[in-house]
Amino acid sequence: MRLSAILLFAGLALPAAADAPEADRQAELLHRLRHDCGSCHGMTMAGGLGPALLPAALEGRSDEELARIVLDGVPRTPMPPWRFEITEDEALWLVGRLKEGLDED
Amino acid sequence: MRTEAIVLGVGLLLAGALPAAACQLGGLRGTGDLGIVVERAAGRVQVIDTTARTSLCTVAGLGDLSHASAVFSRDGRYAFVFGRDGGLSKVDLLKGEVVKRIVQAGNSIGGAISSSGRLVAVSNYDPGGVRVFDSRTLDLVADLPAAGADGAPSKVVGLVDAPGEVFVYALYDAGQIRHADFSDPTAPVVRTFEDVGLQPYDGLITPDGRHYVAGLFGEDGLAALDLWHLEKGVVRILDGYGRGEEPLPVYKMPHLEGWAAAGDLLFLPAVGRHELLVVDRDGFEEVDRIEVHGQPIFAVARPDGREVWVNFAHPDNGVVQVIDVPSRAVVAELEPGEAVLHLEFTPRGSEVWVSARDSDRVVVYDTASKERLAAIEAATPSGIFMTARAHRTGL
Numbered sequence: 254m255r256l257s258a259i260l261l262f263a264g265l266a267l268p269a270a271a272d273a274p275e276a277d278r279q280a281e282l283l284h285r286l287r288h289d290c291g292s293c294h295g296m297t298m299a300g301g302l303g304p305a306l307l308p309a310a311l312e313g314r315s316d317e318e319l320a321r322i323v324l325d326g327v328p329r330t331p332m333p334p335w336r337f338e339i340t341e342d343e344a345l346w347l348v349g350r351l352k353e354g355l356d357e358d
Numbered sequence: 359m360r361t362e363a364i365v366l367g368v369g370l371l372l373a374g375a376l377p378a379a380a381c382q383l384g385g386l387r388g389t390g391d392l393g394i395v396v397e398r399a400a401g402r403v404q405v406i407d408t409t410a411r412t413s414l415c416t417v418a419g420l421g422d423l424s425h426a427s428a429v430f431s432r433d434g435r436y437a438f439v440f441g442r443d444g445g446l447s448k449v450d451l452l453k454g455e456v457v458k459r460i461v462q463a464g465n466s467i468g469g470a471i472s473s474s475g476r477l478v479a480v481s482n483y484d485p486g487g488v489r490v491f492d493s494r495t496l497d498l499v500a501d502l503p504a505a506g507a508d509g510a511p512s513k514v515v516g517l518v519d520a521p522g523e524v525f526v527y528a529l530y531d532a533g534q535i536r537h538a539d540f541s542d543p544t545a546p547v548v549r550t551f552e553d554v555g556l557q558p559y560d561g562l563i564t565p566d567g568r569h570y571v572a573g574l575f576g577e578d579g580l581a582a583l584d585l586w587h588l589e590k591g592v593v594r595i596l597d598g599y600g601r602g603e604e605p606l607p608v609y610k611m612p613h614l615e616g617w618a619a620a621g622d623l624l625f626l627p628a629v630g631r632h633e634l635l636v637v638d639r640d641g642f643e644e645v646d647r648i649e650v651h652g653q654p655i656f657a658v659a660r661p662d663g664r665e666v667w668v669n670f671a672h673p674d675n676g677v678v679q680v681i682d683v684p685s686r687a688v689v690a691e692l693e694p695g696e697a698v699l700h701l702e703f704t705p706r707g708s709e710v711w712v713s714a715r716d717s718d719r720v721v722v723y724d725t726a727s728k729e730r731l732a733a734i735e736a737a738t739p740s741g742i743f744m745t746a747r748a749h750r751t752g753l
Contacts, residue, residue: 278545287399288424288697288715288738289672292610294440296399296424300465302530302559302611304512317451326607331559331575338673 272342282339282347287355293331296354303332308354319351320344381405381415381454389434392451393702393744395713395720396439396534397737398423403439404736405451408704408711408744411722411732415454421445421461427468427741430748432475433495437743438493440469446480448496451745458496462489470519473751475566477540479517479525486511488527490540500546506532507552514562516572516614518752520585528558528572528581535561535572535583535592551592554581562614563752564624564639571595575629578605582642595642596635605630606653610671613656616752617668620659620683625666627654634668636686648686651677656700659683660725662705669698669712678712680728692730694721699739705746713739 274282287296293303304310311319323344326334335344394403395413410705420426422443427440436457437449444463450688465484471477477499479490487504489496504512504527520526523540534702535551535558556576563570563585570583579597584590595685612627619625623645624637634657636646652674659666666681675697680690695714703710712721715738722732747753 284716289609291424295422295465297422299422299442299443301425301442301467302515329576331557331608331611333609 269357273346278323279346282343283350283355286347286350298351306351308352311348311352316345316352317349319348323347364732365605375563380678381452383414383452387452389451389745390705391745392434393668393742394428394437394439394449394451395734395736395739396423396426396428396741396743398426398715398740399738401441403428403437403449405454406711406720406734406742408709411709411734413736415733416714417449417454417456419456420447420449420459423740425467428743428747429469429471429478429753430743430745431471432748434748436468436493437745438471438478440466440480444480444482444484444577446478446491446496448493459546459642460491460496462491462498467515468517470517470521470525470752471748472523472525472540473521474523475748477518477523477543479538481514481527483513483516486531488514488525488538490525490538490543490546500540500544502538502546502548504532504534504536506534508532512644515559518561518563518616519569520563521568521751524585525565526561526570526583526585528554528561530557530559533558533686535570535581537583537585537588538742541725549588550585553596554592559611559629560614562616562618565616565619565751567751569639569642569736571614571624571626573612573626573629574610575608578629580626581616583601593642596637596644599628599635599644600631603631606632608653608671609673610653610655610675612671615656615658616750617656617658618637620663620666623683625657625659625668625681627657627668629653634666634681635674646686648681648688649690650681651679658701658703660710661703661705665689665725667701667703667710669701672697675699676714692723692728694723695719695731698739702742702744705744711744714743715739 307338324336391409404413421441439447447459463482469480469506488502490500512531517527539547541610555574558572559575561572577602634648652670682689694712695717697715
């Protein structure tokens with residue numbers, strides 16, 4: 254009882270943070286990011302036909318704006334919308350990982 | 359000492375299931391049945407023997423191999439592997455080792471080897487342009503920048519070799535096709551064809567080396583250049599092939615390759631559509647469209663031209679479809695694994711190797727019976743390249 258109250262409080266204290274996906278889904282999303290997004294942005298996110306998505310390249314752009322690009326794509330460019338299989342929370346979580354930089358592996 | 363020996367022994371036993379670290383080919387052998395499988399995330403290639411349907415060894419240290427491709431020396435001994443990170447590696451298939459590796463740009467997309475085998479060209483995204491190297495030493499021979507009419511650097515795509523020491527390529531940002539003649543390697547002659555269309559994303563050359571075709575992402579249509587008649591310039595073909603229809607979002611760019619030619623027909627992936635376009639090679643007229651399982655990525659003709667095998671973009675990428683050329687009907691559907699990225703026929707087409715990235719395996723099929731003959735473990739396998747490419751134009 255006590256514990257859940259604390260968790261609830263902690264959750265309320267961070268209204269802006271997206272709900273992180275479950276661990277399995279995180280692994281799946283990161284795999285997609287490297288390999289499917291990576292087919293244009295490069296497996297290391299250093300860019301390809303699409304722009305680089307390294308932390309420095311994303312500086313100054315809001316999480317919400319970047320998540321919207323992931324979800325809805327960019328018209329007249331090859332960037333497609335991913336809303337059909339990625340939720341808003343997941344897109345925000347992915348943007349967070351990109352801004353941190355992906356691990357080398 | 360004893361313990362170490364036992365541990366080593368166990369290690370070797372375990373390793374027996376996996377490709378050995380170094381090639382142990384033993385004695386004399388030819389290379390006509392060899393090839394490589396790219397393990398994109400591991401920065402390695404496996405050297406494969408397509409007669410034994412096995413992996414002989416792995417060669418590591420090749421950098422970022424996402425979207426990696428390879429061409430071969432004309433003796434079939436060396437693979438030139440083009441990495442995404444600008445790396446160009448010369449791999450000795452017989453020794454299973456890297457002979458030389460250079461990082462020639464920040465970000466590159468593919469390469470080609472000249473008809474004489476003397477020059478290797480690499481197309482770059484960053485800083486853009488094409489760099490040409492001596493295939494023996496990997497020393498720089500020429501640097502061809504690719505700025506558009508506005509002076510801005512352009513990404514280069516669709517680089518192919520053509521007869522007569524020629525390379526042809528397209529400029530994604532600038533909407534151009536360029537023809538670089540290296541018959542005198544010290545003084546290459548570059549011809550530029552402007553306004554070929556919006557966002558050319560890849561190119562192919564027909565197996566006879568005569569026609570170069572660039573696919574356009576930014577509009578429905580393709581741009582074609584007759585290399586026998588450069589004075590006629592680039593012509594638009596299949597203009598507006600999807601006019602009036604809303605294209606689907608594209609989750610992976612299609613690839614164009616000379617393999618798409620079957621007899622008098624070309625089978626080309628339609629951008630943003632679940633269709634293959636069938637084009638008459640003489641007049642470049644649309645002959646037919648074939649509805650397929652998803653958005654095609656590779657449409658590869660079996661070397662005899664009787665069938666075309668097709669893989670697809672995410673999320674429909676667990677399937678390979680086989681199209682019978684005479685009837686233009688889908689006659690078989692195979693499921694080699696998750697995320698099928700590439701397929702390559704053995705030189706005369708009796709078998710085909712298919713990479714399933716997310717299943718970590720490469721599957722070998724008999725192309726007549728469609729039966730699965732073997733599966734080879736590989737870490738996130740992508741491109742498969744066999745030495746027979748050394749003797750074909752534009753691959």
